[in-house]
Amino acid sequence: xxxxxxxxxxxxxxxxxxxxxxxxxxxxxxxxxxxxxxxxxxxxxxxxxxxxxxxxxxxxxxxxxxxxxxxxxxxxxxxxxxxxxxxxxxxxxxxxxxxxxxxxxxxxxxxxxxxxxxxxxxxxxxxxxxxxxxxxxxxxxxxxxxxxxxxxxxxxxxxxxxxxxxxxxxxxxxxxxxxxxxxxxxxxxxxxxxxxxxxxxxxxxxxxxxxxxxxxxxxxxxxxxxxxxxxxxxxxxxxxxxxxxxxxxxxxxxxxxxxxxxxxxxxxxxxxxxxxxxxxxxxxxxxxxxxxxxxxxxxxxxxxxxxxxxxxxxxxxxxxxxxxxxxxxxxxxxxxxxxxxxxxxxxxxxxxxxxxxxxxxxxxxxxxxxxxxxxxxxxxxxxxxxxxxxxxxxxxxxxxxxxxxxxxxxxxxxxxxxxxxxxxxxxxxxxxxxxxxxxxxxxxxxxxxxxxxxxxxxxxxxxxxxxxxxxxxxxxxxxxxxxxxxxxxxxxxxxxxxxx
Ligand code: NAD
Numbered sequence: 001x002x003x004x005x006x007x008x009x010x011x012x013x014x015x016x017x018x019x020x021x022x023x024x025x026x027x028x029x030x031x032x033x034x035x036x037x038x039x040x041x042x043x044x045x046x047x048x049x050x051x052x053x054x055x056x057x058x059x060x061x062x063x064x065x066x067x068x069x070x071x072x073x074x075x076x077x078x079x080x081x082x083x084x085x086x087x088x089x090x091x092x093x094x095x096x097x098x099x100x101x102x103x104x105x106x107x108x109x110x111x112x113x114x115x116x117x118x119x120x121x122x123x124x125x126x127x128x129x130x131x132x133x134x135x136x137x138x139x140x141x142x143x144x145x146x147x148x149x150x151x152x153x154x155x156x157x158x159x160x161x162x163x164x165x166x167x168x169x170x171x172x173x174x175x176x177x178x179x180x181x182x183x184x185x186x187x188x189x190x191x192x193x194x195x196x197x198x199x200x201x202x203x204x205x206x207x208x209x210x211x212x213x214x215x216x217x218x219x220x221x222x223x224x225x226x227x228x229x230x231x232x233x234x235x236x237x238x239x240x241x242x243x244x245x246x247x248x249x250x251x252x253x254x255x256x257x258x259x260x261x262x263x264x265x266x267x268x269x270x271x272x273x274x275x276x277x278x279x280x281x282x283x284x285x286x287x288x289x290x291x292x293x294x295x296x297x298x299x300x301x302x303x304x305x306x307x308x309x310x311x312x313x314x315x316x317x318x319x320x321x322x323x324x325x326x327x328x329x330x331x332x333x334x335x336x337x338x339x340x341x342x343x344x345x346x347x348x349x350x351x352x353x354x355x356x357x358x359x360x361x362x363x364x365x366x367x368x369x370x371x372x373x374x375x376x377x378x379x380x381x382x383x384x385x386x387x388x389x390x391x392x393x394x395x396x397x398x399x400x401x402x403x404x405x406x407x408x409x410x411x412x413x414x415x416x417x418x419x420x421x422x423x424x425x426x427x428x429x430x431x432x433x434x435x436x437x438x439x440x441x442x443x444x445x446x447x448x449x450x451x452x453x454x455x456x457x458x459x460x461x462x463x464x465x466x467x468x469x470x471x472x473x474x475x476x477x478x479x480x481x482x483x484x485x486x487x488x489x490x491x492x493x494x495x496x497x498x499x500x
Pocket of ligand 1: 144145146147148149153171172173174202203204205206207208209211221222223224225226227229230243244245246247277278279366368394436440441
């Protein structure tokens with residue numbers, strides 16, 4: 001069954017028919033927005049942003065509370081629409097999409113006035129001046145999102161960009177257009193100005209038109225291959241971009257880890273959202289002395305997972321072939337499947353596999369499915385070396401009862417962030433910066449800097465005392481040169497430098 005089928009649309013546009021991963025029933029189809037449609041949306045957004053950018057942050061934030069109310073009022077309808085589109089168990093949708101969206105809206109809504117307030121800056125040298133930094137909106141932000149967390153990965157950047165005074169044109173994945181429609185509907189129903197948040201539906205062609213359509217920033221979440229194209233386009237257009245890309249997150253299990261927690265964490269981190277999770281655990285390195293116990297516990301827990309309750313079909317059917325190929329190739333090369341290891345209708349059985357190595361795609365490429373490959377290692381050094389032997393660097397985790405040692409080891413891992421005895425939670429820790437290194441991305445979101453990244457930090461420097469002349473202005477004279485030489489000695493060649 002194909003969830004997405006190309007068809008003909010209106011006025012010569014291409015179109016897609018979409019069907020539900022749940023039962024194959026037809027969902028609303030859509031025309032692919034062409035370059036003119038995108039240009040029109042950007043034009044309307046720019047118009048709407050003019051007034052919005054001048055609206056006090058407090059008023060913008062007040063509307064965010066209405067957005068939260070609107071989402072809560074409509075949560076059943078939103079959940080039903082997301083479930084039809086993704087086929088996920090209710091708990092995945094609640095946790096990843098609804099709960100996380102509520103938190104983002106409320107967290108940033110409540111703090112935006114403080115985070116975006118003009119900031120006075122004391123001068124270390126130019127004490128005759130006063131200075132402040134003002135956070136000016138950028139204008140129109142393009143948000144381009146993937147299919148694996150279609151609501152949160154569209155809504156989160158949109159909320160931040162809008163709070164910062166921008167308009168947003170959102171291009172959701174063609175696989176999950178309904179989530180994109182929901183975002184625009186929620187903002188409209190909450191009373192945000194018309195055209196401030198618009199959704200354009202389409203595929204890569206629509207996304208490329210948006211990136212090249214004169215927007216002021218691009219926030220992209222998706223694959224490394226598309227991220228590179230977007231990074232190149234933004235470089236050409238000289239606009240900032242944030243790229244949240246794929247991952248192959250390693251988990252290191254030390255000898256002294258709590259085996260129950262480590263096994264539970266491995267299964268949750270590897271199987272959540274049926275493994276379609278950028279920061280899901282995709283590689284496990286366990287120290288030999290505890291390997292048998294850990295593996296047995298993981299296998300037992302994976303064997304208990306139930307279709308429909310704990311995992312579902314693939315959100316995008318094509319993903320199943322990737323997972324199947326990686327596991328089959330690994331088995332052909334000598335790996336051993338302990339549980340699962342095969343397709344089951346529209347899904348892939350939750351799988352634990354050992355005997356794997358880094359020459360296999362299963363260990364070097366993103367899998368994005370419910371598969372936990374486990375490698376037994378003889379030392380922490382070996383675990384760290386293998387964890388770092390990857391093009392990716394999104395997140396990582398270390399499991400041990402000695403959390404200081406865990407932190408020391410965690411610092412050695414080339415990743416955007418590390419968790420100790422924890423998995424998956426860091427995207428929800430809004431206080432912390434989130435983003436990958438290496439091929440996993442460029443730039444970071446979340447935290448105070450994440451919100452400010454939707455602004456231009458605009459410094460204003462003002463002369464304080466209104467002197468008619470500055471000592472260094474023209475004409476240059478010998479006297480001025482001499483006093484500059486003296487100042488050099490007094491300030492930098494004396495203990496005074498400590499005050500600078
Ligand atoms: P994808 O790159 O195929 O598509 C993502 C979006 O980009 C879609 O909306 C698509 O239509 C659009 N697009 C495609 N080509 C484009 C182009 N040339 N110009 C502009 N837009 C274009 O990714 P996907 O398969 O939808 O998503 C899965 C990937 O996303 C995985 O690799 C996953 O790890 C990653 N991801 C990363 C994070 C993170 O925070 N780091 C979060 C979730 C998903």
